[in-house]
Amino acid sequence: MTPAHHANPIPNILTGIRLFAGVVMFLILAGATGGFGPLSAYLDPDDQFALYRAAFWIFVVAASTDWVDGYLARRWNATTRWGAILDPIADKILVTGAILGVLTSGSVPQIAIPCGLILFREFAVSALRETVAGKVKLDVTLLAKWKTTLQMVALGAQLLARNWDGFGWDLDYIDQFQLVADTLIWAAAFATLWTGWQYFDKARREMNKPEVVKLDPL
Numbered sequence: 001m002t003p004a005h006h007a008n009p010i011p012n013i014l015t016g017i018r019l020f021a022g023v024v025m026f027l028i029l030a031g032a033t034g035g036f037g038p039l040s041a042y043l044d045p046d047d048q049f050a051l052y053r054a055a056f057w058i059f060v061v062a063a064s065t066d067w068v069d070g071y072l073a074r075r076w077n078a079t080t081r082w083g084a085i086l087d088p089i090a091d092k093i094l095v096t097g098a099i100l101g102v103l104t105s106g107s108v109p110q111i112a113i114p115c116g117l118i119l120f121r122e123f124a125v126s127a128l129r130e131t132v133a134g135k136v137k138l139d140v141t142l143l144a145k146w147k148t149t150l151q152m153v154a155l156g157a158q159l160l161a162r163n164w165d166g167f168g169w170d171l172d173y174i175d176q177f178q179l180v181a182d183t184l185i186w187a188a189a190f191a192t193l194w195t196g197w198q199y200f201d202k203a204r205r206e207m208n209k210p211e212v213v214k215l216d217p218l
Contacts, residue, residue, distance in 0.1 A: 007080050011073035014065045015086045021062035022094035028055040029101025049166035055101060056159045062094055063152040088140070091148050092122050098155040105162055111182055114189035118151065121196040128203055136206040138199050147191040154184035 027035075032051035034040040043051070069087070073079045099115045102108060129138055158181050164174045 007078040011069040014069035019090035022097040026097030157181035
């Protein structure tokens with residue numbers, strides 16, 4: 001009898017860390033902008049900058065695991081059903097936490113629309129997958145993977161812009177960098193909507209296919 005294959009747990013552990021980090025990062029960002037009510041009132045500007053820096057580095061480390069866990073899983077032949085379930089959830093938690101955290105700063109109303117479109121699409125596709133589960137297989141496309149990468153780069157740029165003062169950089173360049181960060185978030189929104197349309201179009205075409213009736217042999 002062939003012994004059961006036990007997949008290396010490290011890729012799944014990294015995915016779990018990314019999921020947990022997304023929640024922690026959001027709580028830190030919310031706390032820095034008054035989300036903890038009376039407790040946040042005790043924060044001075046230096047404390048707020050420290051929290052923003054902590055959230056930024058948590059995001060950077062967590063986002064980097066998105067590539068690392070997938071690479072290790074393929075290299076070690078450690079892909080599991082549990083990992084396949086957790087990976088997109090962790091990505092969505094990290095992206096959603098970063099979006100909500102950035103918007104709580106109240107200083108970037110110009111990206112409210114693209115951020116909202118990204119969130120709407122993510123929830124819509126998740127609902128679509130649940131609805132057609134067992135009927136239509138919606139594999140993650142290569143463009144969707146690049147979409148996630150673009151989202152994380154764009155949100156990382158937004159968090160970096162929130163940390164500009166905290167890093168002590170020249171304020172003369174913050175407006176130019178914010179423009180770059182805003183352009184990236186709009187690009188991520190368009191890529192997100194496009195891949196969402198692809199999933200819905202595939203589901204529509206698959207669901208409209210005539211069913212093949214299998215006759216029992218005589």
